[in-house]
Amino acid sequence: MKSTVSSRNPKHDTIPDMDLEKLNKSQVVLLTLLVSFVTSIATGIVTVALMEQAPQAITQTVNRVVERTIEKVAAADAQAASAAVATVPVIIRESDLLATAIETISPSVVRLYAPGKDENGNDAQIFIGLAVVTDKDGILIADAGTPDGTITAIRFDGVEVPATIIERPAGANIIRLRVATTTGEGDKKESVSWTPVTLASKDIALGRAVVAIGGRASTKIAKGVITALSGSEGDTVKGIIETDIPATSFEPGSPLIDSDGRVVAIATRESRTAATGGFLASDSIVLQNKPSEGGPGAP
Numbered sequence: 001m002k003s004t005v006s007s008r009n010p011k012h013d014t015i016p017d018m019d020l021e022k023l024n025k026s027q028v029v030l031l032t033l034l035v036s037f038v039t040s041i042a043t044g045i046v047t048v049a050l051m052e053q054a055p056q057a058i059t060q061t062v063n064r065v066v067e068r069t070i071e072k073v074a075a076a077d078a079q080a081a082s083a084a085v086a087t088v089p090v091i092i093r094e095s096d097l098l099a100t101a102i103e104t105i106s107p108s109v110v111r112l113y114a115p116g117k118d119e120n121g122n123d124a125q126i127f128i129g130l131a132v133v134t135d136k137d138g139i140l141i142a143d144a145g146t147p148d149g150t151i152t153a154i155r156f157d158g159v160e161v162p163a164t165i166i167e168r169p170a171g172a173n174i175i176r177l178r179v180a181t182t183t184g185e186g187d188k189k190e191s192v193s194w195t196p197v198t199l200a201s202k203d204i205a206l207g208r209a210v211v212a213i214g215g216r217a218s219t220k221i222a223k224g225v226i227t228a229l230s231g232s233e234g235d236t237v238k239g240i241i242e243t244d245i246p247a248t249s250f251e252p253g254s255p256l257i258d259s260d261g262r263v264v265a266i267a268t269r270e271s272r273t274a275a276t277g278g279f280l281a282s283d284s285i286v287l288q289n290k291p292s293e294g295g296p297g298a299p
Contacts, residue, residue, distance in 0.1 A: 097259040098211055102221060104261035106156045107195040108133040109213055110140060110179070112163065112253070113152045125152060127216045130253035131163075131177060132263060133194045138179040141285060143252035144172055145269040153179045156219070159192055173268040173280055197255065199282040200262035204229065210243060210264060211257050212279075214250035222249035224277065226264075239284065241265045243277035254279075 023031070109132055116126035131142035131153065140153065140163065153163040161180040168175045181192050206229065212222045228242035241256065241264065254267040256279045265271075265279030272278055 098209065098223065101257055101259050101261035102211060102213070102219075105197065105213060105255065105257050105263070106219060108197040109219070109255060110153045110155055110163075111216070112142060112146060112177075113154065114147060115150055127251075130214070130251050130255070132197050132253070132255050132266065134196050134199075136194050136196055138181050138192075138194050139166075140177040140179060141174050141253075141266065142177060143266075143268045144168065144175050145252055146175055146177075151177070153177070155192070159183065161192060173270050174266065174285055198262045199285070200258060200260070200264050203258075204241065204264055204281070209259060210245075212243070212245050212250040212254050212267070212277075213257065214254045216251065220249075222246070227277070239281055240271055240274055241279045241281050243279065245277040247272045247277060 109130060112128050112131055113125040114128050116124060118124040118126075128146055128151070129143050131140040131146075133139070134141055138161075146165070148165060148168075151163040151165070152160055154160050161183060163177045163179045166176050166178050179192075179194070181194070183190050183192055204226065206226055208226050210224060210226055212224070214220045214222065222245045224243045224245035226241060227244050228240075230239035230242075243256070250267050252267055252269050252272070255263045256265040256267070258264050263282055265281050266285055267279050271280045
């Protein structure tokens with residue numbers, strides 16, 4: 001029997017030689033990744049094998065080094081996060097400051113009424129102006145145009161008490177009144193507390209934001225800025241403070257406050273006609289009420 005040997009195509013039996021210089025960029029990247037992957041696996045296997053064969057003391061040391069490294073990284077991240085929180089700026093809006101200032105001054109603003117006739121000729125309480133509390137014992141200051149006679153003071157929360165003019169100095173722009181510190185009679189008698197305002201005679205500058213408190217029946221405000229100052233002595237204003245607030249937006253006796261809730265000036269009938277949006281500076285108010293009106297420093 002004649003044996004036969006299958007013939008093979010020499011083209012399929014030969015393995016082409018690989019020339020690294022002829023590899024394109026993609027092939028070089030793939031080859032690099034392959035070598036790195038194989039090297040990483042081999043390194044991991046060797047490391048695990050050595051750790052299993054290493055003494056326990058060496059293993060514990062390595063673990064401690066790893067744990068402390070992780071702790072340091074975590075602490076650094078926490079400090080960075082705290083620093084980021086600490087450097088976040090706190091933004092305080094002017095509107096928030098003014099809202100707080102208005103809330104602060106409201107308990108110290110009083111409305112004054114006198115008996116009179118309404119449009120139909122009926123008896124009624126007629127609004128005559130505003131006043132501000134300057135002493136916890138119930139001392140008020142109001143516009144000098146406030147008439148003599150029976151006066152009723154109504155506090156911001158609706159409490160009504162009688163008010164009496166205690167002195168009216170000649171030529172002064174404001175007067176002083178005293179209001180009752182109790183209401184009711186007998187067993188229904190209750191004490192009435194009064195919150196004095198804080199007068200500001202310094203830190204008054206052109207362009208500063210101010211608010212006029214007005215309103216005949218309820219509190220109304222008018223926001224503006226100081227546009228002119230007169231009668232200044234050093235850093236103290238002792239004359240008229242002009243604003244861009246229309247005179248129709250506030251009443252005689254209306255306080256002009258700053259963003260801290262301090263009374264910068266008081267509106268009088270004279271200041272309203274002397275200048276646009278005019279108020280009498282608080283330092284002038286204090287001077288005109290010492291000592292003849294029983295103000296601070298009076299005998």
